[in-house]
Amino acid sequence: MNKFYLYKLISDCDNEAAHIYEHLFLRAAQQALVEAGFAPGLYGWQNGATYRDIILLECGFYDPKATKIFAEFLQQPVEFDPANIAQAVAVISAEYRGQLTYDPAVLAAELARIAARPFFDLEKTPILTRFSREKARAGSKIVQVKSQKDHYHKIALNFAYRQNNLEEIALLFRLWPILYDQLATLINQLGGYIVNVHAPSFNPQSDWLTMGVEVGFKKGLVSKPILLQKIKRLQRDFDFAQHRQALQTYAREFRDNIDFAHIPEEIFERTGALVSRQKIAALLTPENAERVWQQLRCDISTT
Ligand SMILES: [Zn+2]
Secondary structure, three states: HHHHEEEOOOOOOOOOOOOOHHHHHHHHHHHHHOOOOOOOOEEEEEEEEEEEEEEEEEEEEEEEEHHHHHHHHHOOOOOOHHHHHHHHHHHHHHOOOOOEEEHHHHHHHHHHHHOOOOEEEEOOOOOOOOOOOOOOOOOOOEEEEEEOOEEEEEEEEEEEEEOHHHHHHHHHHHHHOOOOHHHHHHHHHHOOOOEEEEEEEOOOOEEEEEEEEEEEEEEEOOOOHHHHHHHHHHHHHHOHEEEEEEEHHHHHHHOOOHHOOHHHHHHHHHOOOOOOHHHHHHOHHHHHHHHHHHHEEEEEOOO
């Protein structure tokens, strides 16, 4: 597994524009990987955070090919089209529960200025510097944010699996990160922002393993039946057999990388099932994954 810890210096940039840039960058990087045949959740992960002085990125890739694609992507100048900018703005609006207004040409110019800055490798940073850890974004001259909390609501996407055996519980624990990334991709495409994550846990009273996310959406942006339909389509259409090799790499990394050594303990605490990484990795075949994935039930509620 290859990890990247990167940062970009932005003290003299517009902070809201930098936040929009962070969202655009992560989405464009994922898009580059998806175009190369990788499925969200299976190749690794990318996280970002924007502070007043720096943008921090933390990315991990299971597959050397995915690492190479990301490393190449980092070297290329990224251009963002108006549709992508509008989508990133919609997601951030849901994140803030507020309306963002800006002059598109001014924003585009600032995004280009931020994009032109290099990312530095945190591992190779020779100096010790104190930066602000504030995420406060007051004082943007480019993006005006008007709080509109009443215009946003939360939708809970609840997944449940009727457990038949312990193997399925163990399997679902490693399928959840894949499902989560695919959901996050879908939700961002629809202009929603994930507010809370509920990792799999087993309720002995009901015999169900449950998991899910809570999403902030602008009211009226997407109806619950349409959202449910899109999630069902995502479940139905995802073909594990098509990603056999990526799933193997995912399973092998999970089994061999020390970073995942704590997961069996987490599974035990959340479900009572005692299982080794070795066993879970052996269970992660396309056939098993497909069977369990298709039987996951989803329902939606407004919270
Ligand atoms: Zn954000």
